[in-house]
Amino acid sequence: MSGNSSIRGYIKLPSPAYILSAASAGGVHETSGPLGGRFDVTDNTGSDRFGKSTWEDSESEMQRLTLTSSMKKINVSDADISAVFAGDLQNQCVGSNYGLLDFDIPYFGLYGACSTAAEALILASVLVTGISSEYAGTAAAVASSHNSAAERQFRSPVEYGGQRTPTAQWMVTGAGAFILGCAGMPGLPAIKEVLVGRSVDMGINDLCNMGAAMAPAAVDTLKRYFDITNTRPDGYDLILTGDLGYEGSRIFRDFMATEGYETDSKHSDCGLMIYDSKATDKHAGGSGCGCSASVLAADIIPRIISGELNNILFMATGALMSPASVWQGKNIPGICHLLHIERG
């Protein structure tokens, strides 16, 4: 039995898992941000409803449209996809359950909080490369969040108008869908190795400071990854965290510096990329499963395909809590899953 604790969770894939296709969705605030023109799926009526009458259904519809878009890009049908890994932040993950109901694809439901995009990509990678291609030629990964569905579930009604603190983040209305395969063409993003996160609890219990709750997990994962692979930040074009925001990114970089790794010149955060830094009400930046999923699909993957980026670390972060656990005074542990993606 493997007894080397330092490499646990580290998986060098038997062969690269290629990202054959990716698609993204964005809501009103996201499409008016710096990446606005790059989303595949938007609501052209200028709302976040995507044609549905409840916020919960709107999120499901984003998932449905985004997976459909990713499939159309490479002309595959339900019958070509061996399994879909999906998750969101709604109670009992109904955003995914209902969003993917129309697809005739075997379904794995995940809950990784805001790290779900990375968790889904890891499991899809393991499936398509670890199991004979006869059974698992391609697999899909989908994650989403919706600001209004999340606000009424996690915090106060949107209409309430409560003041948010400067460290609070803005839940992204967005989704990302990815189709992975074991056989890819040169130039496609190729997942080479992954590191599964472990829960890290540093005593944070402030619902309005998720960045601080998640940053220690990102540090734990990245430091373990550097140790295992004997690499350093300068070996990568980009070290991309999921949704640490301003506060969490600052903590992450400071902690990494303390550990002897200067990441300032390589690090970016999806939560800082998705909104203009001067945008109203965004406070410490974007968050949510849809944040890292949509930024990876809309911005990063096209930049890998174009050759601008050749070698990145994608590290989606999640805060493991529920409203009930916070009311009961429990801490908010963080988790961070990492994927090393190269231009194939």
Add this chain to the structure above:
Amino acid sequence: MSGNSSIRGYIKLPSPAYILSAASAGGVHETSGPLGGRFDVTDNTGSDRFGKSTWEDSESEMQRLTLTSSMKKINVSDADISAVFAGDLQNQCVGSNYGLLDFDIPYFGLYGACSTAAEALILASVLVTGISSEYAGTAAAVASSHNSAAERQFRSPVEYGGQRTPTAQWMVTGAGAFILGCAGMPGLPAIKEVLVGRSVDMGINDLCNMGAAMAPAAVDTLKRYFDITNTRPDGYDLILTGDLGYEGSRIFRDFMATEGYETDSKHSDCGLMIYDSKATDKHAGGSGCGCSASVLAADIIPRIISGELNNILFMATGALMSPASVWQGKNIPGICHLLHIERG
């Protein structure tokens, strides 16, 4: 790309995934049922609290104690386990998040509703057999539910005393933990092949009839499995569903008969095994992630090891809904994941 829709989700593992160890927990009602003496973890104060002050923490403690018990049985430590796959029914899966926080093991959070035990076992099987043993020698799977934590989240306060309908099921207070490895000894349960479920929506929207919501998914999965493997019910010692209960089991058997498969002599259901059929308030039987997980660990696996059972199908069923989705008038789709387990 694989284009054969009938075999999608079917995975013949590269080599058997052995269940090296299993442990179970049960609450007051469960330990006074037919399997009462077989649970590894019980609360000897005669409550369902397991020493904790909230129901939510009690569920987490069951997960912690059950995984610990499964590890002690084969004398492994955190450092021996490459990853844990876990889930429960609490919002944002905090039962697992907090229950497994003390373990230094990379963590995959799942949401498969009551099918979580099977989903976790499938993914752990794929990891330990699909990926080089250097990285994934063993993996753990954990699932739980707690009656009181679930009652106050999904339905009405336990104290309310509302009448339940005859088709209502009783949420099991229980947990199961399993440690899987790619190298096992003769006589251990060996997972040979799996079939990932797909969502099936037959229009059921009655929260008090989950059996009817889940039975069509069990039929869909079992019929697909028989078609793919060209086998029939008489090829197995036991066809075990997770928590269909009386109503769902009757529907399942009737539907299978309509499809030309007589399952009456082979079928049993964890929800029917865990309580005495005359027990007060259990109505249509047990349900919840902890139902199939604890019955598999406490009863079925020992019977495989003893040689009483040699060849079984384990099919955990889940109902994909949330209280909000039911309030919004949505149907309750079902899902069913299948594992073929032989005595190795």
